[in-house]
């Protein structure tokens with residue numbers, strides 16, 4: 001049992017979290033990037049190796065997913081400046097945002113339509129490569145277009161993949177595993193949307209449904225995989241592979257920012273806000289960004305007020321030793337991609353000195369952001385993604401945030417700053433579901 005009074009005395013923010021208030025929190029554990037990165041056993045070399053693996057597989061991806069052909073089989077999303085949304089944040093939300101506002105559109109990522117196309121696909125490709133090399137069905141240096149051949153599908157049909165998911169990770173793992181020929185089971189929590197289950201089944205993926213939350217789906221997926229000697233479990237909470245797949249995003253973003261003439265340095269700070277569930281996606285991206293930009297990158301997460309597990313884990317230092325239900329929250333949210341009650345300890349420990357802070361967001365705000373973005377810029381992103389707008393909305397408006405920028409010597413540089421909202425999902429959401437979402441936005 002958690003002694004709430006004691007916890008609140010020691011970590012005051014837990015009081016606001018417990019009351020499900022919207023919180024803007026600055027991470028007191030943030031350190032200089034150099035010091036923080038030295039404590040992490042992963043390095044830039046690991047991220048570069050992940051990038052190289054994705055390049056090796058590009059010929060296969062281009063062949064298996066024709067939509068990626070024009071990009072040479074590299075799954076990457078656009079970066080767009082959204083000045084009209086910036087105006088809307090300033091006008092309707094009193095944001096006072098001075099710098100440029102950009103949208104990193106992982107909502108449009110090929111194959112899986114969400115940020116999970118990064119980590120999820122990467123991990124399955126790594127697993128497939130390991131198996132194929134081990135068993136000698138592919139040689140080092142061979143063109144990986146060979147992974148699209150029927151003999152490879154026959155080979156992988158001997159192996160099973162399992163994953164627990166609130167939806168999007170299942171989509172990503174299910175689609176790529178099925179494309180390679182694996183027998184794949186996706187264990188879905190109660191939060192998972194029906195259309196995601198339908199889409200997976202249409203691709204020959206086995207979908208197992210649970211009445212419980214994400215934790216239960218993960219537990220069952222893991223147990224099934226362990227029973228099968230040829231089973232592999234994608235462990236969202238502890239996977240280094242997923243994490244590195246996500247981290248590659250930073251290398252790609254660096255190129256995109258250069259191409260867009262957006263400077264990032266001491267004079268031109270970069271603020272990035274990323275929606276957070278169990279932590280893998282935002283964690284990996286954070287690690288990559290801090291490797292690339294060091295102290296010039298200021299990375300914040302956004303979580304639903306009822307599922308603020310990463311903030312709770314990092315602020316208390318308890319990581320996966322505490323869950324949102326322990327402080328009386330439900331863990332339930334419309335933001336299905338973020339409906340996680342207990343954070344990843346691996347991610348929390350890895351990013352606890354890299355993360356600048358967090359914002360918690362009420363579900364209603366997600367729908368307003370969603371509608372505003374569609375009205376002003378014509379982009380649809382899913383509600384989970386929209387949590388990230390809390391960053392640019394509050395960074396120059398809230399006093400605790402202004403104290404942060406002042407402490408970092410940025411007070412007079414905010415006009416030169418760039419703000420990236422990481423749009424984590426959207427393109428696969430069916431039209432009927434989009435309309436239902438839009439119906440919930442305030443007029």
Ligand SMILES: *Cc1c(COP(=O)(O)O)cnc(C)c1O
Nearest residue numbers: 168277278279280281337424425
């Ligand atoms: C999974 C997901 C996230 C968060 O990723 P985690 O690795 O769970 O933290 C954010 N947005 C969307 C749309 C997602 O599907």
